[in-house]
Amino acid sequence: MSAQYNQWRAMIAVMKASLRAMFRSPSAVVFTLGFPLVFILVFGFIGTGRETVTIGFSQGTDTTSIMYKALCGNPALRLTKDKTPEEMEADMRKGRITAILDITTIAPPPQPKYKVTVRTSTSGANKIDYLWSVINTTTSRIDDRFNPRSSVAELHTDNVPGRAYTMIDFILPGMLAFSLLSAAVFGTAFLFFSLRQTLVLKRFFATPIRRGYIIVGEGLSRMLFQLIGSIVIIGLGHFAFGFTLVHGWVTFLEMLVLCVFGLVIFMGFGFVISSMAKSESTIPPLANIITMPQFLLAGIFVNVDAFPAWLQPVCRALPLTYLVDALRKVAFEGQHLWNVGLEIGVLTVWGIVVYAAAVKVFKWE
Template sequence: MFAIMKASLRAMFRSPSAVVFTLGFPLVFILVFGFIGTGSTTVPVGFTATSDTSSVLYKALQANPALKIIRNQSPVDMEADMRKGRVTAILDITTLTPLPLPKYKVTVRTSTAGVDKIHLFWSVFNVTTSRMDDRFYPRASIADVHTDTVPGRRYTTIDFILPGMLAFSLLSAAVFGTAFLFFSLRQTLVLKRFFATPIRRSYIVLGEGLSRMLFQLFGSIVIIGLGHFAFGFTLVHGFSTFLEMLVLCVFGLIIFMGFGFVISSLAKNESTIPPLANLITMPQFLLAGIFVNVDAFPAWLQPICRALPLTYLVDALRKVAFEGQHLWNVGLEIGVLTLWGIAVYAVAVKVFKWE
């Protein structure tokens, strides 16, 4: 078994296509999104449910193109986004005296995670209130401002993108790599010759599977390491978070390899493997929340998105990496992946062929 694993692993490291598809594509996406960073010039701000949205101050802030007003979001979600730096500030506007001489109490709630845009927010806010001061109170201020800063972690583009690209790299490598490998071994009768030797059939499959797992584990280490040290990808608990992400990668890879076993057995010839593999990988690439949060999809499409195994692996990686949760905290995601694994390997055992 270890001889098969060693030979297969050596062959993968010597294969340019295997290296490019495992490391090349994910690294390109990570580099692109890592350099993009947070280059937006607009400042996302929210307002509490009790804010006076009929006030002239609110309307003046709303009309400012430098501010992006967050709408239709629950207070809990807005608070969470503010602590992650997605929302720069949450304002509460209380009317103290109405027109024609309006006066407002403004409470501005921010977090340390939004430090990159908070200065821009204050610049916009001060310009807006100064203009209104000139209009209503030439020698006084319209707003009585109170501030409240809470601790938080900045949620960057790379924190969202990297777990998605890492999970999709595991999916595509497991499905395409396993399907092509075992189909080729079957077509060249190598698998049949293995079967004729004293080695157990399970060891043959395990040897090939372990080699692919080690190869992908190497790729995962490179991707996470580059994201963390080059672009500041968040690993909340440091090395322990890194190890937990690797455990999830191995778990996801084992399950995704089951799809490859099924395809390699169903394919009639080599040209039918890519369409079958794309039928499994492409919907998940588009709908599993790699580039856009699942909540952004239409309501009728979200149940489909949440039924895909890749969605749960991506969610688990993000929760462990940024939110600091542990493996026992992502039991739902691991449970759904386990159900997918049981189902797909039941099919794989049923259809697997040695020749």
């Protein structure tokens, strides 16, 4: 008499086999274990980073005063140096500097008294409250040392008009840049891996078209598709949520030029991955190794300054950081393409490196 089939044992065997298969799948490991850990680490680092405010001092500020030295020594304040008063004023109106401080000594120690004028604009409204808390804390410490009964500082404000900097002005360029990165890397990698695996590329070789034209043709189709997406994102942000386009159509066209430039650079990563991948299931983990660090560290959701000091050089080495910065400068600050030469230059260096690697590893079959 044959033994009765054990359903529980069969179920456990199926479970073990399925579990073993999942651990052998790079995609499952990355999406299930890798991403949560990376998110916890990155946003944990943001929590430990110190928020900073960028300020400048007027030409007439008393740099020998205790108040000036105390503010300069505060790690929450980042000082703008080597700029003319006109340049600082322009930066303040654009939101790149939160405020310009003027410190005048009314009475010297041992009973010091200072007049502190804080000149700011609506562009820095998102950080002005934090700046005031830093100034008040600094003033209180000086009071405790010299005159606990009254404040050593007379605080005055001088508000000037500036562009209102909203959350959409910060978030939209970051999300637009990341959508370009994701589409270029994933789209190119999957496309050329599929064309090679299904022997479509091999069939192309039987036609008179040259290999370079095949790549350019496929690349142009991806570029046009993504440009349509970019137009929709910018248009929706501007008309529905008030996203700032300082110079109107000129700014819009300059943003599209930056989008095209970024797409060309990022597609190089896709070419490299399509050649490195051994199977279709290995493409997502490889692509996410490139895209996810940039998604988390390139300043899409929070300013790079919010990260710990040791992590900021890593953030500033990523190509997406420079595309995001360029888009923000063009869209909100009203700069033009020739004003973002540093960002374009760094992206160009990345493009040279990536395409040199792509030429080295790219496979046609």
